Amino acid sequence: MADLKVTRNDEAARYELRMSDETRTDTLAGFAAFEQGSGRVRFTSTEIDPAFRGQGLGETLASEALADVARRGDTIVPLCPFIASYLRENEVAGAIVEWPDGTPLDSATQGEPPA
Numbered sequence: 001m002a003d004l005k006v007t008r009n010d011e012a013a014r015y016e017l018r019m020s021d022e023t024r025t026d027t028l029a030g031f032a033a034f035e036q037g038s039g040r041v042r043f044t045s046t047e048i049d050p051a052f053r054g055q056g057l058g059e060t061l062a063s064e065a066l067a068d069v070a071r072r073g074d075t076i077v078p079l080c081p082f083i084a085s086y087l088r089e090n091e092v093a094g095a096i097v098e099w100p101d102g103t104p105l106d107s108a109t110q111g112e113p114p115a
Helices: 057-072 081-089
Strands: 003-009 014-020 027-037 040-048 075-078 096-098 104-106
Touching: 003 057, 014 057, 027 057, 040 057, 040 081, 057 075, 057 081, 075 081
Parallel strands: 040 075, 075 096
Antiparallel strands: 003 014, 014 027, 027 040, 096 104
8 A cells, every 4th residue: 555645845846746655665656846926826737657647646646736735825826737627626625726817716616717
C-alpha cells in the first residue's frame, strides 16, 4: 500500500505529489505548477509521471493543491486544462475561482463558468 503526500514547494513553484511504499521511497509521482502574485495562484500545468498514470493521482493532486490555496485565502486561476476540468466537476470548500476570461466563481456555484 502506497503512502501519498501532496506538499507545496514554493522554491519550485509547484505542488508535488510524492508516494512512498516498501519498494519506492519518496518518489515524485506528479506536480501542479503555479505562478503566484496579487493574491492569485495561477495553475499553469499538471503532470503525472507516466509510470503512475491511470491511478487517479491527478485528482488527488488537484484536490489537495486547490484545498491548500483555498485555506490560504488566495484566488485560484485555472489556466491548466486539467485543473479547470477538476474545478468544473468538483467542489473545493472555500475556493474562490477566477476563470481566465475574468469571470469570478466561488465554489458554492458549481458547473460551467457563467456566460
